[in-house]
Amino acid sequence: MKKSIGDTLIPRGWSLExxxxxIRKAGYDGVELWLGGQPWFQMxxxxxxxxxxxxxxxxxxxxVSDVANTxxxxxxxxxxxxxxxxxxxxxxIRQIETARILGTDAILVVAGLVTEDTPYxxxxxxxxxxxxxxxxxxxxxRVRIGCENCCSEQKFLLSPREFHSFLDDVNSPWVxxxxxxxxxxxxxxxxxxxxxxxxxxxxxHLKDVLRHRxxxxxxxxxxxxxxxxxxxxxxxxxxxxxRYDGWLVAEMESRYRYAADQQFYDTSAAMTRFxxxxx
Amino acid sequence: MDVSxxxxxxxxxxxxxxxxxxxxxxxxxxxxxxxxxxxxxRLPQARVKHLVESAAGYEAEDLSWLNEHGIQVGQSVPVxxxxxxxxxxxxxxxxxxxxxxxxxxxxxxxARLGDMPVAVRRGRFIVLGSPLGPHLYAxxxxxxxxxxxxxxxxx
Numbered sequence: 001m002k003k004s005i006g007d008t009l010i011p012r013g014w015s016l017e018x019x020x021x022x023i024r025k026a027g028y029d030g031v032e033l034w035l036g037g038q039p040w041f042q043m044x045x046x047x048x049x050x051x052x053x054x055x056x057x058x059x060x061x062x063x064v065s066d067v068a069n070t071x072x073x074x075x076x077x078x079x080x081x082x083x084x085x086x087x088x089x090x091x092x093i094r095q096i097e098t099a100r101i102l103g104t105d106a107i108l109v110v111a112g113l114v115t116e117d118t119p120y121x122x123x124x125x126x127x128x129x130x131x132x133x134x135x136x137x138x139x140x141x142r143v144r145i146g147c148e149n150c151c152s153e154q155k156f157l158l159s160p161r162e163f164h165s166f167l168d169d170v171n172s173p174w175v176x177x178x179x180x181x182x183x184x185x186x187x188x189x190x191x192x193x194x195x196x197x198x199x200x201x202x203x204x205h206l207k208d209v210l211r212h213r214x215x216x217x218x219x220x221x222x223x224x225x226x227x228x229x230x231x232x233x234x235x236x237x238x239x240x241x242x243r244y245d246g247w248l249v250a251e252m253e254s255r256y257r258y259a260a261d262q263q264f265y266d267t268s269a270a271m272t273r274f275x276x277x278x279x
Numbered sequence: 280m281d282v283s284x285x286x287x288x289x290x291x292x293x294x295x296x297x298x299x300x301x302x303x304x305x306x307x308x309x310x311x312x313x314x315x316x317x318x319x320x321r322l323p324q325a326r327v328k329h330l331v332e333s334a335a336g337y338e339a340e341d342l343s344w345l346n347e348h349g350i351q352v353g354q355s356v357p358v359x360x361x362x363x364x365x366x367x368x369x370x371x372x373x374x375x376x377x378x379x380x381x382x383x384x385x386x387x388x389x390a391r392l393g394d395m396p397v398a399v400r401r402g403r404f405i406v407l408g409s410p411l412g413p414h415l416y417a418x419x420x421x422x423x424x425x426x427x428x429x430x431x432x433x434x
Contacts, residue, residue, distance in 0.1 A: 191361055195375070198420060234361045241363065241373035241421060 001239075003271045004030035004065035005250040008037040011260040016040045016053075020060035026264040027272065030065035031057060032249045033102065035095055037070040043091060050101045057102070064102040065247040066146070066178075066203050067095045072110035077130045078123040078156075079113075085130065092134055092145070099143045106202045106247075107138075108178045111147040114155035123156060128169045135172035146178025146202030151187050152215050158187050160196040167200055176200040180251065181235055182207035182222055185215065190230060194238035201244060205251040206271065222253040224263070225270035233279045240277075248275070302430060303327060307334035311412020318415065318426060328434055332407045335379040342406075350385040350399060350406050364397055364409050366390040369432040372425040374414055381408035403434050 005028050010019030016038070023031055033041050033053070040053060057064055069091055077088040095107040112127035114120050131145065138145050149163060150156075157163045163177055177197045181190035181204065194201065208228030213221045226232065248271055256263045273279060304315040311332055334340050336355030345352060358376040366372040368389040380392050386401030390409075397408040414422035 189361070195419070231361065237363050237373065 001245055001275045002029040002065070002247050003250070003268060003275070004028055004032050004247050005264065005267065006032040006034060006037075006068065007041070008034045008070070009250070009252060009255070009263070010038070011255070016056060017060070020057060020062060022261050022264055024061045026261075027268040028062065028250075028264075030063040030247065032065050032108075032251075033057075033067050033098075035067060035069040035071065035091065035098065037068075041098075043071075043094060045098075047097075047101060050098050054102045064099075064104045065249055066104050066106040066108055067099045067102060068108035069095055073113070076113040077109070077111055077134075078118065078126045080118055080122070085126070089130065089134065093137055096134075096137055096141045096143045096145075100141050105142060106144045106146055106178070108146050108148050108203065110150050110154060111145075112154060112156045120156065124166070127156075128166065131170045131175050132172065135170065135174045138174040139172070143174070144202045145175045147175065148178040148180055148205070149183050149193065150180070151183050152185060153183070160188060160193040163193070164196055164200075167197070176202040178203050178205065180205035180207070181230060182209045182228075182251070185209050185221055186211045189234075191234040191238040194235065194242055194244070198242040201242070201246075203247050203249055204239075204244070205249050206274070207251050207253065220253050224252055224254075225250075225267060225274070232274060233277075236274060236277055236279060301327060302330060304330045304332070306332040306410075306412055307338040307340045308332075308410055308412055310416045311410055314412040314415035315426075318430075327403065328405065328429070328432075329403050330405045330407070330429060332410055332412060333381045333383075335377055335381050335408065335410055337377075337379070337410075345385075345404070345406060348402060348404055350383065350401055350404060352406065352408060353382040353384070355379040355381045355408075356395075358392060362392060364390050364392050366398065366425055368400065369428040370425060372421045372428075374409070374411065374419065374422055374425065377410045377413060379409075383408040400434065405429060405434070 005023055035041055071091045075084055075088045077085055079085050092109055099107050112123045114123045151158050157166055177200050179193055179201050184190050208223045208225050208230050210221050210223055211229045213219055250267045333352055342352040357379050360378055362376045363373040364376055380397045382395050383397055383399045383406050386399030388396040389400050390398035399406055411422055
């Protein structure tokens with residue numbers, strides 16, 4: 001397994017070069033680039049600029065683990081508004097295009113967003129339909145779309161079997177699960193998500209979770225690796241069971257108040273222990 | 280086709296060993312009965328194997344008859360879940376524990392839970408101290424792969 005971390009975690013005010021140097025120095029193998037998340041990677045970024053972005057990543061001794069986006073929450077593929085759905089399809093297609101340019105074979109999307117106004121049954125069918133369409137583009141580019149489990153935030157696909165059924169309905173090897181082991185919170189157990197969805201997992205986000213806080217409070221439920229309630233030995237063994245050997249991507253919500261770069265080193269060390277099974 | 284009585288008898292004798300069920304499964308849990316029943320033996324030429332699955336204390340059962348075959352199944356012990364049974368024969372597989380497991384001794388160890396042997400093979404017997412059937416029933420891929428390997432294995 002290889003270690004990666006999102007470019008959205010690069011401390012505010014740091015340049016891309018400073019961030020990439022830190023990521024490499026802290027022992028990561030790659031970086032997850034977020035379309036829409038940083039000035040260096042926006043919808044307006046041209047192909048030539050994306051190629052230049054790849055060169056800068058590689059010059060730092062890193063690879064791009066996958067292409068995520070920050071846009072799905074405001075522009076969901078499951079919207080009732082066809083104009084918004086078209087816009088969402090455009091940014092997902094752009095992710096696929098840039099993934100090719102950046103030399104990676106996976107993207108992350110938040111597929112489907114249930115709200116009070118957009119009920120589950122509508123979201124489900126629309127998301128399946130749109131993922132089927134996008135799967136054709138993904139297949140041509142040989143890039144896998146990983147739908148992230150944002151469980152409670154999405155109010156959608158809350159259990160591992162539900163996600164499995166969803167992927168059955170999409171019915172494409174080019175659409176899978178980008179598993180976030182921190183997002184499951186009190187709705188289940190990440191090791192069971194791993195076992196049930198096995199080879200359909202495209203990438204894995206790592207963070208820990210504080211279940212006792214509940215989701216309705218004003219404090220984040222997410223925390224750094226090994227500080228929360230995830231059963232890391234169980235997750236590690238489940239990954240061994242499914243023979244997962246792909247990218248692990250650190251995705252922290254809260255940053256260190258002081259010495260922001262220290263979080264990169266601490267997280268990298270924790271990931272190494274996780275990979276080596278020293279838990 | 281003209282088959283003499285002698286030829287007919289010879290053929291019947293040759294075929295007979297193939298006709299009994301290739302795998303006899305002894306298990307106590309209802310789920311296991313259903314799950315194993317859905318698994319048709321695949322290799323008609325295989326000799327009969329006996330797969331014995333302990334209910335690990337969930338159901339009353341007497342496995343002392345295995346002592347005659349040199350195999351001992353101990354009392355079940357609770358397992359700190361989730362943990363995985365690590366099989367090393369006939370294929371490598373990780374199967375989730377079932378909350379309790381029985382230590383098994385008296386044969387070649389084929390699976391362990393931590394350091395504790397929980398499955399052995401000896402002669403025509405494969406004895407499991409942790410239920411496999413419920414995992415077959417639940418559709419666990421590794422459980423199916425392992426069971427198929429049991430069917431293919433030569434004892």
